[in-house]
Amino acid sequence: MLNRDIIQNTGFRNTTTADAVTGFQLEVRNPNYRGIASSLVDGVSVTVGGHTWTHEETTVVLQGREFGLAELRASTGHRWPLTETMTVKVPLPGGLPAGVHVVAVDIRLRAPYFPIEFQPNVTHAERAVTLVDPVASPAFQYGVSTYSYTDDMYTLLTLEDALAEVADLGATGIEILGEANVPGYPNPSTAWIDDWHALVAKHRLTPTNFGSWIDSRMWLDRDLTAKEGAEQLARDINLAATLGFSFVRPKIGVISLDLVPHPIWDEAVARCLDLAAEKNIIIAPEIHSPTPIRHEVVDGYLEFIDRTGTKNFGLLIDTGIFMTKSAFQGWDLSGTPASEEEIPPPLRALKVPASDLVDIMKHVVFIQAKFYEVDEHLTDPHIPWREVFNVLKQQGYTGYLSSEYEGPRQPYRGIEQVRRQHAMFHQLERELS
Amino acid sequence: MLNRDIIQNTGFRNTTTADAVTGFQLEVRNPNYRGIASSLVDGVSVTVGGHTWTHEETTVVLQGREFGLAELRASTGHRWPLTETMTVKVPLPGGLPAGVHVVAVDIRLRAPYFPIEFQPNVTHAERAVTLVDPVASPAFQYGVSTYSYTDDMYTLLTLEDALAEVADLGATGIEILGEANVPGYPNPSTAWIDDWHALVAKHRLTPTNFGSWIDSRMWLDRDLTAKEGAEQLARDINLAATLGFSFVRPKIGVISLDLVPHPIWDEAVARCLDLAAEKNIIIAPEIHSPTPIRHEVVDGYLEFIDRTGTKNFGLLIDTGIFMTKSAFQGWDLSGTPASEEEIPPPLRALKVPASDLVDIMKHVVFIQAKFYEVDEHLTDPHIPWREVFNVLKQQGYTGYLSSEYEGPRQPYRGIEQVRRQHAMFHQLERELS
Secondary structure (H helix, E strand, O other): OOOOOOOOOOOOOEEEEEEEEEEEEEEOOOOOOOOEEEHEEEEEEEOOOOOOOOOOEEEOOOOOOOEEEEHHHOOOEEEEEEOOEEEEEEEOOOOOOOOOEEEEEEEOOOOOOOHHHOOOOEEEEEEEEOOOOOOOOOOOOOEEHHHHHHEOOOOOOOOOHHHHHHHHHHOEOOOOOOOHHHHOOOOOOOHHHHHHHHHHHOOOOOEEEEEEOOOOOOOOOOOHHHHHHHHHHHHHHEEEEEHHOOOEEEEEEEOOOOOOEEOHHHHHHOOHHHHHHHHOOEEOOOOOOOOOOOOOHHHHHHHHHHHHHHOOOOOOEHHHHEEEEOOOOOOOOOOOOOOOOOOOHHHHOOOOOHHHHHHHHHEEEEEEEOOOOOOOOOOOOOHHHHHHHHHHHHHHHOOOEEEEEOOOOOOOHHHHHHHHHHHHHHHHHHHHH | OOOOOOOOOOEEEEEEOOEEEEEEEEEEEOOOOOOEEEEHHHEEEEEEEEEEEEOOOOEEEOOOOOEEEHHHHHHHEEEEEOOOOEEEEEOOOOOOEEEEEEEEEEEEEEOOOHHHHHOOOEEEEEEEEEEOOOOOOOEEEEEEEEHHHHEEEOOOOOOOHHHHHHHHOOEEOOOOOOOOHHOOOOOEEEEEEEHHHHHHOOOOOEEEEEEEEEEEOOOOOOOOOOOOOHHHHHHHHHHHHHOOOOEEEEOEOOOOOOOOOOOOHHHHHHHHHHHHHOOOOOOOOOOOOOOOOOOHHHHHHHHHHHHHOOOOEEEEEEHHOOOOOOOOOOOOOOOOOOOOOHHHHOOOOOOOOOOHHHHHHHHHEEEEEOOOOOOOHHHHHHOOOOHHHHHHOOOOOOOOEEEEEEEOOOOOHHHHHHHHHHHHHHHHHHHOO
């Protein structure tokens, strides 16, 4: 589906030739209630950073063809359907800097059924959108979890929309949640499996981590047995492998306030190690706030690796553990900051030093780049990314950072926040290289 | 796509057996970020009009199967995917009265990966939604134009979503805009044409009116010739007939502030009369504010009918002409009422008496039930529907009233406003029968 805002997030980028950055472009949806012939599109003016490019200076692309204003006015046989965005191209040698820009457009459309005195109809739209400019050879790989788009998935975004957006912002990895994004889970149709492979190929994405659950408290009267837990995990290992994923994160039911996993976890995972080896899957439970790195839960996982000698089990770090400032300010961002007691434990500043990673780094296989906010200056007020990046680089980590936006869920906010996070990551890459 | 609100508009209705109204039901989307096993759904409580039905008193339907609370808790093999709504059924002999209700739900879900002390997670949602209760043998036929859902189409709603909603509120007619809702217009694929027929059959809808344009000012340097105008109209008559429509409304370019159509209209329409007869299409230009019924434009159309003796041309009434109060209050409803001079002419109270219909009634073939607001008491502050209905009944009109919501375009507002309008129409039907 298109973004309901006229100015779309997806597609805002600099334009280049072989040897130069020539300008920038953005996508707008048709503000009319019908599609129209291209000759009735009378150009678009664009304002960014106090400079305006008039409707005579920009060009537009409709259905694959680029038009200047005179060409638009004289055009025949071309259209701007409601279901397609129009690309607006702005000449600007060097392009725009990466980051958040307030972009304004005036879209001029002519409607013969209105008196000529009122023509063209001009639709003004204005919006802060983020231009991401990925570095050519980053130290880490970047991905996005569909979790970032919670509440927008299946209401505003199809799975394909989400994948297109992830690819558009320059990420290469796609992380999904099994029982969220696989229709007919746990038994998707073969047609859907084929569609999935076609979709990731089209958007040049690599399936990374497959979110899985071992629902130890499925029923009120008894817990899952280890055998049942293993069956849930094996089911997802098979499905993840079929879909081309490399990691499976089992979210294991807990038995305490500090998230000690149900004791079945050990046997449930052990029963799946041969299958994981066969399917080239690494099982990776997450280290998630309020559990720090130096904790019996992590010790238990490390002991498991030692004991079994497995190569198919590793640690997944959720970067929420590094928070130096609590994140909860009321989910709608309008509330006053809550007192520390009101803040749910996983959102409190756990303040794990990034240097705590060093001891466990050889077992860290995946990082969920959990975050709650990146502001318009590309600053994250909660998580000390520079420290985290420094340790990861120093330790030679070359795996994925997979965005997990978990802040307020206003429509489209997750999309914009993930774009900001990636713009910030690439800025850090440039600074630290 | 699902409504982003937890409580959906579509599906709110009374439940019946063969001889009684037994309660009501509504649809909710899954407030979690993943789908879950049905045993982790711990029921839903519902509050309407000060009365609460607890999670032990309601039942839910997941994937076609109805569950009480104990059955839910013990269930295996059933799920609540993110992509599907859950039906919540509430026992209430006699059901709810038609109209707007503030409905609140508390959806209880269990998450084994959260400490048991915090379980179940309860999601509270509250929303004013409209229950429509169509009369069994209405005097008129009711339809909806996709125009009502402008800005929501292709951003929040697929065409199928729109058709499902139209069917859900009890309407039988679907009106579309050609160059808006036909992918690949003017040449949709045969696959899409097949899909369209399957879609209207599935939702038991009758295609009514096909919105068309004669874009007289396609280019700045010259107007369309009558022959070119006829080609645009013929193209749409053919397409409308292929899709099963009975009416084609050409929106003709105008040459004056009071919307006098371009003089090519006469020859352009005349050239299409044989085709329209062959295809069983009635061409019906709209009488639209600020043009009243007693006006040279209407006289011209009547003269055309007299002169040609055609049965394939009639009048379409847009009910905006009957407004007794101007509609413009700032499109976001937050502005102070504009002065009359600021109000665009079509939104000013034209105050055409409904009795003016009498003289032209034998040529009125279709009515677009244009409106800007129906309030929570099912009152339209702008249009005197009782008078309009009285004249239409007295004149023996049995055709369609096809909703054209044209008020503020906040997300999902059009859906809710059309539901209110239909609830109001059925209330009027009962009062006047």
